[in-house]
Amino acid sequence: MIEVQNVTRYFGRVMAVNDVSFEVAKGEILGFLGPNAAGKTTTMRVLTTYLPATKGTAKVAGFDVHDQSMEVRKRIGYLPENPPLYQEMRVRDYLDFVAKIKQVEPKNRKKAVDEALGKTGTTNVDNRVIKTLSKGYKQRVGLAQALVHNPDVLILDEPTVGLDPKQIIEVRELIKSLAGDHTIILSTHILPEVSMTCERVVIIDKGKVVAEDSPDNLTKKLSGSMRFKVVVDAPRDQVEEKLRSLPGIKKVIPANAPGEKKLSTLLVEGQGKEEIRPVLVKSIIENGWNLYELTPEGMSLEDVFLHLTTKEEEPVQ
Amino acid sequence: MRKFLAIYNREVKSYFSSPIAYIIIGLFLLITGVFYYLIVTSFVQYCMRADMQAQYYRMAPPKLNVNVMAIRNLFQNMSLFMSFFLPMITMRLYSDEKKTGTIELLMTSPITNLQSILGKFSAAVTLFLAMLAFTSVYMILLFIYGNPELGPVLTGYLGLFLLGSSYIAFGVFFSTLTDNQIIAAASTFVFILFFWAIGWVSAMVSPGLGHVLSSFSLIEHFEDFAKGVLDTKHIVYYLSFITMGLFLSFVSIESSRWRGR
Known part of the structure; x- marks a missing residue:
């Protein structure tokens, strides 16, 4: 048309x-x-x-x-x-x-x-x-x-x-x-x-x-890697440091909602398509923390948009 | 034709549904009314003085021509006032469309630019004709209380009509150039004034050049109409002036598409 x-x-x-x-x-x-x-x-x-x-x-x-x-x-x-x-x-x-x-x-x-x-x-x-x-x-x-x-x-x-x-x-x-x-x-x-x-x-x-x-x-x-939202009842710095040291983890981004003091929210991104959830859970339990939430975060269209328009990237076919 | 009428009707309605038409017609009648009063009273006084002088010298009272001494004068004044008032009628025609973005509607609808230009031009001419029609009251009064000749009155009106339409054609052109109504009106006014003034300048330069300049002058061609002379060369002059204005509007709109503003 x-x-x-x-x-x-x-x-x-x-x-x-x-x-x-x-x-x-x-x-x-x-x-x-x-x-x-x-x-x-x-x-x-x-x-x-x-x-x-x-x-x-x-x-x-x-x-x-x-x-x-x-x-x-x-x-x-x-x-x-x-x-x-x-x-x-x-x-x-x-x-x-x-x-x-x-x-x-x-x-x-x-x-x-x-x-x-x-x-x-x-x-x-x-x-x-x-x-x-x-x-x-x-x-x-x-x-x-x-x-x-x-x-x-x-x-x-x-x-x-x-x-x-x-x-x-x-x-x-x-x-x-x-x-x-x-x-x-x-x-x-x-x-x-x-x-x-x-x-x-x-x-x-x-x-x-x-x-x-x-x-x-x-x-x-565009969401080539897996990304998860993790909510744990422990000080953020400790959790962040611990998770970052795990194998297969690419990025850990603190993402606490404002006013959220007791719990720590983090976005964890794995390398490639490898499953990182078992490693995450195991490590959290071993440290004696309680896991409140573990949810996959798909890359939103918003991210795609920013990704495409703010960085020098290969155009998506 | 239907689309031309659509544009024309919309423009006329928009003049008369807003105060613009009434204010402009009202103010025009106010100022021409004042001049009508002044011209007629001074003519009457002049007649009375001439009568008294005639009685004193025991002569027949002189025949004073109301056409020459009052009406022609009034026409000349009206032609001047029109140059202030008509730009105010034309200034919004395209400027406003550009400012509010409605030009995008016109230019993405299946109407040609010529249809829209002619529609708008005719609408402004209609308002102008309404303006002129009201001034006929002045003439009717003169016909009731005096004895003027009809011919020169009619040619005078024809002259005013052609002159005014020329102003309007260029008013349309200047409103296509800008989205600012004040700029459109001011440039139309200055343009009209320029084509008046070259008539005056012609008296100061060499005769050859003077002749050329005065034949371009808007007002020079009006004189004959006011006198009651109907000459095709003047009609052709005004018609070509109008065509030129509309043609330039057309070119301006077409080129604004390419320039993108």
Whole structure:
């Protein structure tokens, strides 16, 4: 549905996007993850025909974003970082206007607007002037705007920014429910969002794609070594020293929660794939301490993200 | 056409659902009303003095032309005030879209830049026409209490319409250049003033150059309309001025995509 091939974009001499390529299949939700200023928005703007690429091509639904931009525009719904709202308009009038410029047939327009209002839960504010709405509602109206013409492709730039936790869950559910009929690209720097909503993730940093896979695979691949959380009722320094001296242990990181005095919490990382739990337990018992907890700690997507974007590492295939 | 109308309707509604339209029309009527009062009263006083002089010398009272002595003067004043007021109408057209980010909606929707430019231009011209329509009250009063000729009044209005549309076309252009409304308005105003001033400068330079300069002057071409002369060369001048403004807006929007701001 979406093909991005070697897209590069300069702003003057600054390179914002560097040779980015990826594909999105029909009905898929793709998470576009990266720190601020990584080139997420620029890539999305190229896809939405807002900005031309300096090099490379992108196709949406088989149409080139540069040569057949009008065809592409008919098929995309776009929610930019700041929802493009006319503050002085009423919600319904605004959506009606968007439906007009998105070429919704006059006879279907009212239905299209009603549906967009319904899907985004904004029916109750349809007669309010947009500037009097809360940030959460503005964001939803922005989403309604992207949906109103029922586009094949939805491009959402940080759709949950500024919403309260309940609204965030609702919007995520909404986005998930849209997959299948719509192909969705969603950018964010909030990691749980990606693992919750997206089937595939593209991680981008400094304008380059550094990883591309499903959230699960990414975490699996990167957490090469085993890591455990150990809670023991002994002074931290002693435990730390003891554990560090054990064979097969690579790293011991103290991780006490603030205010936790009686117990010591430590993160222990083994070398390679070797099982270190028996060694750990044995050593703790031998020292006469009590073991309160021993749990495996998978590397979270957060760690993967930091791992990929803060260090010079081999890109993950 | 439907998309042009969508843009046009939205812009017109946005003018009239905010105080902008009412304040600008109100202030324009206030200032032109004051000048109307001053011009007409001084014309009346002049007529009375001329009548008295005629009686004193036992002559027939002179025929004083209200078209030449009052209406033409009023048109000239209005053309000046328009150069303050019209930039205030056009300043928000694109600047505001750029500032609030709604330009991203326009430029990722299946409408062409030409459709959006023409929609916005026409909306501003509509507001301007409303402004002019209210000033017809002044003329109606003159027709009730006096005996002016209709022709020069109509050509005068046509001239004001073309002149104002030229201001607006360049107002649209300057608002595509910046996301700051004040900068858009100020640069439009200075631009208009410049095209006025080259008419004055033409008197001070060599005749050849002077002729060239004065044929570029916005106001030089208006004189004939105010006098009641309808000349195609002036109409062509204003139409090309408008086309130029809209064309530059088009180029500016297209190039801003490449520049990325």
